[in-house]
Amino acid sequence: MRTDATGRALQLLSLLQTHRFWPCAELAARLDVTERTVRRDLDRLRDLGYPVDSTSGRYGGYRLATGTHVPPLILDDEEAVAVSIGLRHAAEAAISGIEETSLRALMKIESLLPHRLRRRVSALHSSVVSLRRAVDGGVIDPESLSVFAAACRDNEDVRFDYRRGDDETSRRLVEPHQLVAAGSRWYLVAWDRHRDDWRTFRLDRIEEPRQVGSHFTPREIPGGDAADFVARSLGATARLHDAQLVIAAPLAELDGVLRWVDHTLIEVDADRCVVQIRSEDLGRLAMAVAEIALTAPVSVLEPAELVDLIGRLGAHLTTPAVT
CATH class of the missing domain: 3.30.70.250 (Malonyl-CoA ACP transacylase, ACP-binding)
Structure with a gap:
């Protein structure tokens, strides 16, 4: 039986952060303690500000809920390395403002890494470089990204001005279906209401996107895969x-x-x-x-x-x- 209350609470928190429901008996088996001890440790986490929900019944259990603030996270070794690498690449993304935010988060995480993990992360960062594609001066507005992500989720029409490759601008009303990241560029796969056809739009060429309040019934993307559709669309562009x-x-x-x-x-x-x-x-x-x-x-x-x-x-x- 594990008697270290602090270490046990951290292990319990790590399990709860998977956001699955954990039956009390399973938590007790994982921690090698009694169910009474588990319930006492759960109360201790609640006192520290972690919102732990409980559900009764045959399929009930405990789960960490979404709270009003971001509580401290517990990461295992592999998770800490993965987050560090992900933030490093996010700092190179063509999204306005995300570089500085990602670097701040990266500095916080790497300053807390134990020496053995810091060496692993350092070796990966020094051995891997990103091949950054040439971007035609376009940096994506994170607010635009948020608008389209919400519209794809909620099946809501979006209106925007679009600048084509020849710099001609047109007004579009679309049904957004999927966002696709390709290197440093982001694309929107959408059904164009005025042209009555599927279109691929580069997000860095979109201006003032706004949801119009009307909703649509999702359609099936040609071929069934948004990434393949974008790849085919890019291949159809004139090549010199x-x-x-x-x-x-x-x-x-x-x-x-x-x-x-x-x-x-x-x-x-x-x-x-x-x-x-x-x-x-x-x-x-x-x-x-x-x-x-x-x-x-x-x-x-x-x-x-x-x-x-x-x-x-x-x-x-x-x-x-x-x-």
């Missing part, structure tokens, strides 16, 4: 440059990276693929090649301009920093 690559990996290992690249399979073998990719300019082609190279070795067959650009990019990446 193409390249041919040899990727030293079987096709099954490349699905996650190729789905975001406008490509055509030319030859597929057991351990390599020949692929043609397309993009608006050589710079974006180089970024696509670099992203694929994070998954498997890549050789550029053509064009020669891209081969030269990749060579210069590699030289810059390996040049020691000037001190």
Whole structure:
């Protein structure tokens, strides 16, 4: 039987934070104490400000409820590492204001990590870098993101002004269905009421979104998957440059990276693929090649301009920093 009341309370809190209902008998078995001790520890947590709900009956139990403030969180080792890594990547997102907020939260968490976890997090941060896609000057307003997230959840129509790639602006009334994050860009998959068809919208090109109060019945996204729909929509965009690559990996290992690249399979073998990719300019082609190279070795067959650009990019990446 565990007699350390403080350690037992922290372990109990960690279990409750999963937000599932825990029967008293199961909590007692996990903590190796009596059910009476569990109930006493639950009362102690309530006195500390943690809102613990209880439900009676055959399927009843205890669960940590949503309160009026954020109580201290208890994280195990793996959770603490995962949160730290997630905040580090959130600090690089193209969402206005989230960088500073994420860094503040990251500093608080990492300052409390024990030495063994801090070494793990530091090793991951120093060994992994994010390939940031070129963004056409567009940073997403977090308020817009919130409007669309709520509209997708509540099936509510949204009106906004949309700036197309040629800078022409139009007024839109849509039924928002799903938000899709692709690298540094965010997309909205929605049914356009005026055009009577599905459309993909870049959130950084949307201005003054507002819910209009009317609701809609959800439709089925073509193909059933919003991410695949966005990937197909991006592939349908006019491309001015193409390249041919040899990727030293079987096709099954490349699905996650190729789905975001406008490509055509030319030859597929057991351990390599020949692929043609397309993009608006050589710079974006180089970024696509670099992203694929994070998954498997890549050789550029053509064009020669891209081969030269990749060579210069590699030289810059390996040049020691000037001190």
